[in-house]
Every structure is written in C-alpha cells, then in structure tokens.
Amino acid sequence: MHLTYWKEKLVQIQRQKNFPIWCFLFLLISGYTLFLTSTVWYPENQDYVAPTKYYEQHQVGVYQISVTDWKYSKKDHAMQIIFEKQNREILDEKLYFGAMERTGGELEVKAVLDEPDYLILRIENIPENWKEISLRVGNTENEDSMKKFYTNVNRVEETKKLALKDEKGYLMDRLLAQKRQADQELEEIQKKITKLLQENEDLSKKEEEIKAKTYLTQAEQKKGEETLIRAENQILINQETIEHLEEEAVEKENDIDSLKMKIDELK
Structure with missing residues (x-):
C-alpha cells in the first residue's frame, strides 16, 4: 500500500515538473517556427543588394x-x-x-x-x-x-x-536631377585639380631642398639628380592633366549654365 502511494505521488510530482518545461518547449518551438516562416521579419543587419548607382549605363x-x-x-x-x-x-x-x-x-x-x-x-x-x-x-x-x-x-x-505632376513638372524634376549631377561632377573635377596643384607645389619644394644641399658624396649627388628628373617629369604630367581638367570644368560650367536657363524658363 505504501509503495502504491509513493508511486502515485511520484507521478504527480513528475507531472507538475514537466508541465512548465513542456510549455516552455512549446513556446520556444512555436516562436522559432514563426521566425523562420515569417515574410515580414528581417534583422537590422540584413544584407541588401547594392543600390543602383546614378548615371551608371x-x-x-x-x-x-x-x-x-x-x-x-x-x-x-x-x-x-x-x-x-x-x-x-x-x-x-x-x-x-x-x-x-x-x-x-x-x-x-x-x-x-x-x-x-x-x-x-x-x-x-x-x-x-x-x-x-x-x-x-x-x-x-x-x-x-x-x-x-x-x-x-x-x-x-x-x-x-x-x-x-503634369509634363512640365516632371521635366523640371529631370532638369534638377541633371543639374545636381553636373554640380557633383564639377566639384569632383575641382577636387582633382586642387590635389594636383598641391602635389606640384610639394614636388617643387622637394626640388628646392635637393638643390640646396651641399657637400654631397658622388652617390648622393647622383641620387639627387635622378630625383630631380622624376620630380620635373611628374610636374609636367600633372600640369598637362590640370589643363585637361580645366577644359572639362569649363564645359561642365557651360552645361550647368544651360540647365539653369532651362530651369528658369520652366518656372
């Protein structure tokens, strides 16, 4: 009789302990299933396809x-x-x-x-x-x-x-987008020119430093002469590039002026 009593007691205790565990497992599995099958949930660090670049053909x-x-x-x-x-x-x-x-x-x-x-x-x-x-x-x-x-x-x-919008309104949007792109391109050209001008200034200073050195060994003198030649060649290359970029800048400024006129006509 005592054995039967304790067996029944043990079953009751096991049921009491397992009940919350089974509830927890049920909720865990249900939540995980919902996560995997959901069509609207995406983590914040989800990888996206790279956005299409403007003016890419x-x-x-x-x-x-x-x-x-x-x-x-x-x-x-x-x-x-x-x-x-x-x-x-x-x-x-x-x-x-x-x-x-x-x-x-x-x-x-x-x-x-x-x-x-x-x-x-x-x-x-x-x-x-x-x-x-x-x-x-x-x-x-x-x-x-x-x-x-x-x-x-x-x-x-x-x-x-x-x-x-009407056709005029959409044309305005197009012209504004073109002008924005032209402004950005002009800014990039000007940055390149500024960088090359600074590089030429630095190269010229380097040339002056080399020319100012005295009491050089034959090896040092030879190395200095080679550096001067490379610096002078690079200055010439940069200057040609600057002239080409300045021509591009003028063309871009003309494009921007033309776009401004078209925009003003639509207003």
Missing part, C-alpha cells in the same frame, strides 16, 4: 539607360525614378516594367512620362515596413531578361511629398 533593348534620380515619400507611399535614355538604333521600342518589395511581393509601377530621351516611373502602395525594392525594366515581359535596379530603406533618398 545599362543596356535594355535598343536603349542605354541610367538612373538619375530615385526618391521615396513615406507620406505618399510612393517612389519616383528618373531614367535617361539613349537609343542607338533608328526605331524606338516599348519598355515593360515591374517592381517587387522583398518582404511584400509585387508592387504597382507605371510610367508617368515616357519620352524618347528620358523615362519617369512611379511605384505606388509601398508598405510602411518595406526593406528593399527591385525595379525591373525590359523590352519584353519576360522577367528573366529584364534589367534589375535596386534601392533599400537605408540608402534611398527621402522626400516629404511625391505628388502627381
């Missing part, structure tokens, strides 16, 4: 196209993407578009303006918790042959509003 059918502007409005749940187009052939082709958000599936995309030399697309109904968007452009509806362009939540340029 891509072949799509008969066109060379490049993204010049990609903006996102959280308020409007929309994106606007501007492409420059160059047709190397005689006849134009129809282009097809598609967009996908990595956690939310297909998105609505349409061409709000499609001109021979530029294209403006609009993606709508973007979910608030979006992570990364792949935009597809091609000369057929076959997704495998379409060119993909990317942006993600960490790198996209945000703007307060992306209202629908």
Whole structure:
C-alpha cells in the first residue's frame, strides 16, 4: 500500500515538473517556427543588394539607360525614378516594367512620362515596413531578361511629398536631377585639380631642398639628380592633366549654365 502511494505521488510530482518545461518547449518551438516562416521579419543587419548607382549605363533593348534620380515619400507611399535614355538604333521600342518589395511581393509601377530621351516611373502602395525594392525594366515581359535596379530603406533618398505632376513638372524634376549631377561632377573635377596643384607645389619644394644641399658624396649627388628628373617629369604630367581638367570644368560650367536657363524658363 505504501509503495502504491509513493508511486502515485511520484507521478504527480513528475507531472507538475514537466508541465512548465513542456510549455516552455512549446513556446520556444512555436516562436522559432514563426521566425523562420515569417515574410515580414528581417534583422537590422540584413544584407541588401547594392543600390543602383546614378548615371551608371545599362543596356535594355535598343536603349542605354541610367538612373538619375530615385526618391521615396513615406507620406505618399510612393517612389519616383528618373531614367535617361539613349537609343542607338533608328526605331524606338516599348519598355515593360515591374517592381517587387522583398518582404511584400509585387508592387504597382507605371510610367508617368515616357519620352524618347528620358523615362519617369512611379511605384505606388509601398508598405510602411518595406526593406528593399527591385525595379525591373525590359523590352519584353519576360522577367528573366529584364534589367534589375535596386534601392533599400537605408540608402534611398527621402522626400516629404511625391505628388502627381503634369509634363512640365516632371521635366523640371529631370532638369534638377541633371543639374545636381553636373554640380557633383564639377566639384569632383575641382577636387582633382586642387590635389594636383598641391602635389606640384610639394614636388617643387622637394626640388628646392635637393638643390640646396651641399657637400654631397658622388652617390648622393647622383641620387639627387635622378630625383630631380622624376620630380620635373611628374610636374609636367600633372600640369598637362590640370589643363585637361580645366577644359572639362569649363564645359561642365557651360552645361550647368544651360540647365539653369532651362530651369528658369520652366518656372
């Protein structure tokens, strides 16, 4: 009788101890399963495809196209993407578009303006918790042959509003994007010129230091002469590069002035 009593007691204790353990395991497995099957959860350090670079050329059918502007409005749940187009052939082709958000599936995309030399697309109904968007452009509806362009939540340029516009408004957006790029390119040219001018100044100082040295051994004198020759050659090379860059800067400044005039005419 005592043995039966203790057996029953032991069963009760085991049940009491196992119950919370089984509950814990159930919750752990359920949570892990939810994590693996969820379509909306992505860790903060999730790797993204590198965003498409502005003015990087891509072949799509008969066109060379490049993204010049990609903006996102959280308020409007929309994106606007501007492409420059160059047709190397005689006849134009129809282009097809598609967009996908990595956690939310297909998105609505349409061409709000499609001109021979530029294209403006609009993606709508973007979910608030979006992570990364792949935009597809091609000369057929076959997704495998379409060119993909990317942006993600960490790198996209945000703007307060992306209202629908008329042709004049979209042309203004295009010109502003072109001017911004031209301004950046001019700044890069000026930085290169400044760097080369500084290098030539440093080389000239080095030449003066070498020439000022006295009581040199024959080996030291020979080494100094070789250094002077290399420095002088590098100064000449740099000067030629500077002159070429200055010509580029003038051309870029003319482009910027022309864009400013077009922008002013549209205002």
